[in-house]
Amino acid sequence: MKKYSAILIIFLTSCGAFCTAQTSQISIVEDFKPSTVNQPGQEYPQVNSQGYARFQIKAPDAKSVVVSLGLGGAKGGTELFKGENGFWTGTTAGSMDEGFHYYHVTVDGGVFNDPGALNFYGSTRWESGIEIPAHDQEFYALKNVPHGHVQQILFPSKSTNTSRRAYVYTPPSYSKEQSKRFPVLYLQHGWGEDETAWSNQGRVNLIMDNLIAEGKIKPFIIVMTYGMTNEIKWGGMASFKIEPFQTVLVDELIPYVDANFRTIANQPNRAMAGLSMGGMETHTITLNKPDVFSQYALLSGGIYTPEEIKDKSKVKLIFISCGSRENPDRVQTAVKGLKEAGLNAVSYVSDQTGHEFQTWRRSLKELAPLLFKN
Amino acid sequence: MKKYSAILIIFLTSCGAFCTAQTSQISIVEDFKPSTVNQPGQEYPQVNSQGYARFQIKAPDAKSVVVSLGLGGAKGGTELFKGENGFWTGTTAGSMDEGFHYYHVTVDGGVFNDPGALNFYGSTRWESGIEIPAHDQEFYALKNVPHGHVQQILFPSKSTNTSRRAYVYTPPSYSKEQSKRFPVLYLQHGWGEDETAWSNQGRVNLIMDNLIAEGKIKPFIIVMTYGMTNEIKWGGMASFKIEPFQTVLVDELIPYVDANFRTIANQPNRAMAGLSMGGMETHTITLNKPDVFSQYALLSGGIYTPEEIKDKSKVKLIFISCGSRENPDRVQTAVKGLKEAGLNAVSYVSDQTGHEFQTWRRSLKELAPLLFKN
Structure with a gap:
């Protein structure tokens, strides 16, 4: 359990956008545009071509307004x-890392969301979000291509005595080729987040x-559900028990998905991945379940060691990644060891990003291109 | 166009929760519980068995905090x-109407959402929401029954040069009976809202x-997309043109749905309904399109007159409803006239509710039970 406590500290203290903003003497280019995840018609927050973010909040009678994003002075943030x-x-005070960041606004000591920005579930609540345009943003842009569907499902869960929510991505060909069956990736969020x-x-x-x-890539289905991680408080990692979530996932969600979607319902065609605490899960x-999943991926979520893999013939792929601002050496060393032990292991380090969604x-x-290769 | 201006005034001035709160001398029962649409783990806002709402907001250095919901004093709201x-x-200051209400919080002159509540898209932005328990809430409760899926789709729209979002409800049997086809209801939101x-x-x-x-009911599919209504400002109704949305709906969305879902793709098995401005649409x-839809429903969204129906043989059902706090006489009189003209028309008045979602x-x-009867 000591191992998990150490991992939790890595999860929660890794440098995100907060600590990577660059203070500099260069002048600010006045080409600010509304963030792409603003609420409809909202002019603020804005971002410029250098990755600076600018905020504007109406509060005529307030004494103090501070945004949690950015490298600020005595008050923290901006x-x-x-x-x-x-x-x-x-x-x-400087450029933010490329990609998505969570933030909030403190108005006279109360914590609120920015009325201009859309909200995203992180930190166990809906928070404001901002997008810093990335040099490689085309890969996640909305384009004129066939689109898959994202389905909200409510699956029965006897172990928790309720219907639980999950989201299921089905590729464009799923609704066209009514007799075709697809492999499935089970994909987990991190601490403070949920299935959205x-x-x-x-x-x-x-x-x-x-x-x-x-x-x-070969089209496949992706299933995302709530990892029940958010009961974990600072330092409480040792008390986290995997069994309740493992039961929900393996004994309840997977059978529901296999019964309600055209899956290829076997171990070679089932993968699991997770970010941060979802990686730990x-x-x-x-x-624990080598006969359920054949392909494993940890995104900023720890490593595997060769000794942990009991039957190497059952593991088709191990993928381990993180941001360059996290601990890339640990990831690369781990993958080297897995390869030397004869496993199909791949590492990836995201350049100039931290423990955030761009990674x-x-x-x-x-x-994705490595999954379900044959 | 004069007709639509009159309708807009009805849409926007009908009594909602704001004006129906009852001021009274009865004592407040201290059995407050968190609203069922609070964010996870949040204790406030709360509601008691009398339908009073109680709010609690942290803002230690603020000078004034006012909630827009409720019948307040000089400041409006609570x-x-x-x-x-x-x-x-x-x-x-009194009981709120049963059901769902939007609200926001004004802190030192700035408008924010309540950090305790989930947000819902209304008033052209994400607003806080609260649920006042209703005597008939069982019909929309999460129960241990088979659940349908709600799919987010992105359909190509040449007329607006983008991919547009819609949500599609498929009934529980849709994923089980892979060869069965289903009728479709196209269901529109009101002004200020969207496809969510x-x-x-x-x-x-x-x-x-x-x-x-x-x-x-006979299971059917429901499709919900954005009605492009939110460009309309006060008094600007006369400038609203239906053609852009009609093109998106009839020429782009319906063909996409018929190509990607197992629909019964003909007029007898296609209905359209909308609330408030969605009713006008x-x-x-x-x-305009009598060969596309056979069943029509207006929910707090105006009426039909017999003279407007050119070919009565093509109309299988007209349903018109509103809340008792709106203008039920107008609805009932209209349906009487439609029946006398030989149409299958049905009226419904929701008791003790206004221009809000409980209606x-x-x-x-x-x-739903009246649709796709044969």
């Missing part, structure tokens, strides 16, 4: 300043649609 | 008062699941 029109405005994270902030459906349109469950979007793009 | 712990608390409204605040999937489980499009949830429950 302090906003009040204009004569009652709007508070402020710009990050991979399709909302992760853009899993657009990443898949684009890869399929380019002929880079993937690690434990794949090792995981890229990881999925790298992982 | 004024909150600061406690020693930095939390502002307040209770509505019917499944989030409307609970369309649970209403359908429960009706199907009770054997009260339904009214216009069904009259529309109940309307759907009444409408």
Whole structure:
């Protein structure tokens, strides 16, 4: 259990956008545009070509407005300043990392979301989100290609005595080829997130649609459900028991998916992946259930060691990734060891990103072509 | 066009929760519980057995916190008062109408959402929502019955040069009986809302699941997309042109749905319904396209007159409803006239509700058994 405590610290303290903003003397280019994940018609927050973010919040009678994103001064984050029109405005002290970031606004000591931004489930609540345009953003852009569907399902769960929610991505060909069956990837979110994270902030459906349109992958189904991780508090990792979630996933969700979707319902055609704490869950469950999954992926979520793999013939792929601002040496060393032990292992390090969704979007793009190869 | 201006005024001024709160001298029963649409683990907002709502917002340095819901004093809504712990608390001055209400919080002059509540798209933005338990809430409760799926689709739209989003409810039997085909209801939201409204605040999937489980309806598919209504501002109704949305719906969405879902793709098996401004859209499009839809429903969204129906043999059902706090006489008189003209018309008035989602949830429950009867 000590191992998990150590992993939790890595999960929760890795540098995200907060600590990577670059303070600099270069001048700010005034080409700010609304973030692509703003609410309809909202002008703020904005982002410029250098990756600076600018916020504007109306609160005419407030004494203090601070945004949690960015490298700020004494107050942390980005302090906003009040204009004569009652709007508070402020710009990050430097460029933010490319990709998606969560944030919130503190108004007179109360924590609220930015009324201009869409909300995304992270930190065990719906938070504001902002997109810093990335040099490689085409791979998760909405394009004029055939689109798969994302289905909300409610599956019966006897062990938790309720109907539980999951989202299922089906590729474009699923609704066209009514007799074809597909492999399945079970894909987990991280701590503080839920089953909406991979399709909302992760853009899993657009990443898949684009890869399929380019002929880079064999179409497969992706299933995302809540990993029951959010009861874990700081330092409480040792008390986390995998069994309740493993039961939901293996004994309840998988049979429901196999009964209600045209899956290829066997071990060679079933993979599991997870980010951060979802990686820890993937690690434990794949090792506990070698006859259920054949392909494993940990995204910023720990490593496998060769000694852990009891029957190497049952493992077709191990994929381990992280951001360059995390601990890439650990990932690369682990994969080297797995390869030396005769396993099909692949590492990936996302350049200039931390423990955030841009790392995981890229990881999925790298992982998908490796899955279900034969 | 004058007619539509009059309808818009009805849409936007009908009494909702704001004006129906009852001021009274009765004492408040202290059995408050968290609203069922709170964010995970959040204790506030709360509701008691009398339908009073209580709010609590942390903002230790604020000067004023007001919730837009409820019949308040000079400030409108419900004024909150600061406690020693930095939390502002307040209770509505009376019982709220049963069902779902939108609201927001004004903190020192800035408009924010309540951090305790889930958000729902209304008023052209994501707003806080609260549920006042209703005496008939079982019909939209999550129960241990087979559940249909709600699919997010992205369909190609040449006329608007993008991929547009819609949600598709498929009944539980859709994924089980792989050769069966189903009729389709196209169901529109109101002004300020979008394609998420019917499944989030409307609970369309649970209403359908429960009706199907009770054997009260023939299973059918429901398709919900954005009605492009939110460009309309106060008094701008005369400038609303139906053609852009009619093209998206009839020439782009319907062919996509018929190609990608197992529909019965003909007029007798296609219905259209809408609430409020979605009713106006339904009214216009069904009259423009009598060979596309055979069954029409307006929920708090105007009426049909016999003179408007050119070929009565093509219309299998007209359903018109509203809340008792709206204009039920107009609905009942219209349906009487339609019946006298030989049409199969049905009226429904939701008791003790206004221009809000409880009226529309109940309307759907009444409408569904009447659709696709043969």
